[in-house]
Amino acid sequence: xxxxxxxxxxxxxxxxxxASLNCTYSDRGSQSFxxxxxxxxxxxxxxxxxxxxxxKEDGRFTAQLNKASQYVSLLIRDSxxxxxxxxxxxxxxxxDYKLSFGAGTTVTVRA
Amino acid sequence: xxxxxxxxSHQVTQMGQEVILRCVPISNHLYFYWYRQILGQKVEFLxxxxxxxxxxxxxxxxxxxxxxxxxxxxxxxxxRSTKLEDSAMYFCxxxxxxxxPLHFGNGTRLTVT
Numbered sequence: 680x681x682x683x684x685x686x687x688x689x690x691x692x693x694x695x696x697x698a699s700l701n702c703t704y705s706d707r708g709s710q711s712f713x714x715x716x717x718x719x720x721x722x723x724x725x726x727x728x729x730x731x732x733x734x735k736e737d738g739r740f741t742a743q744l745n746k747a748s749q750y751v752s753l754l755i756r757d758s759x760x761x762x763x764x765x766x767x768x769x770x771x772x773x774x775d776y777k778l779s780f781g782a783g784t785t786v787t788v789r790a
Numbered sequence: 791x792x793x794x795x796x797x798x799s800h801q802v803t804q805m806g807q808e809v810i811l812r813c814v815p816i817s818n819h820l821y822f823y824w825y826r827q828i829l830g831q832k833v834e835f836l837x838x839x840x841x842x843x844x845x846x847x848x849x850x851x852x853x854x855x856x857x858x859x860x861x862x863x864x865x866x867x868x869x870r871s872t873k874l875e876d877s878a879m880y881f882c883x884x885x886x887x888x889x890x891p892l893h894f895g896n897g898t899r900l901t902v903t
Contacts, residue, residue, distance in 0.1 A: 710889060711889045713891055713892075721896070721897075722881055722894040722895060722896050722897045723833060723881070723894050724894070725891045725892075725893070728891050730889075767832075767833065769833075769892075771888075771889055775838075775845070775846045777835045777838060777846050777848075778823070778835065778892055779835065780825075780832050780833040780834075780835075781832065782831075782832040783832065
């Protein structure tokens with residue numbers, strides 16, 4: 680069974696600090712990797728996507744992908760209280776159109 | 791920015807009744823999806839739809855479920871005979887190709903009593 684695993688948290692960080700979120704996946708052939716943010720009762724909102732090994736930066740967010748280790752991470756720099764949410768890691772399977780989600784990591788940024 | 795729209799935002803129905811959840815995907819997108827999220831649980835894949843047919847479906851998507859693109863703009867999910875355990879948030883999503891990010895609608899909260 681193809682799985683996406685995340686630490687459930689909660690992860691509590693002070694305002695201005697770096698929040699580091701981790702995700703591992705089981706399907707070695709996966710090609711596309713996404714981070715979504717979900718506020719309580721709302722729909723997933725795309726934060727970052729990454730397709731190649733290495734780092735990808737977008738504003739305060741950096742995604743890191745290591746396909747050999749089947750590992751993808753998200754760093755949130757200069758964390759703000761508005762970053763408090765659940766962050767979902769999602770991975771596209773190697774042979775179908777299905778996007779599989781992890782259970783999410785809940786982040787709380789303390790003012 | 792174009793967005794995926796879903797209606798209704800909340801649907802309450804009695805067990806055994808049929809419900810239809812409606813979605814209007816982003817207009818130039820070709821791939822359409824339904825996901826659901828039971829309260830407190832992970833987002834689960836139900837079905838993907840491309841070129842007017844189902845391309846993939848999960849074990850959850852049994853004979854009680856069906857999807858349709860009736861008119862080139864709407865994408866619907868029908869549950870024929872709802873069960874209590876169908877209570878969840880249902881999200882429609884679309885993308886312009888199979889590896890692009892999915893854009894999600896705001897969801898329909900289905901409550902089965």
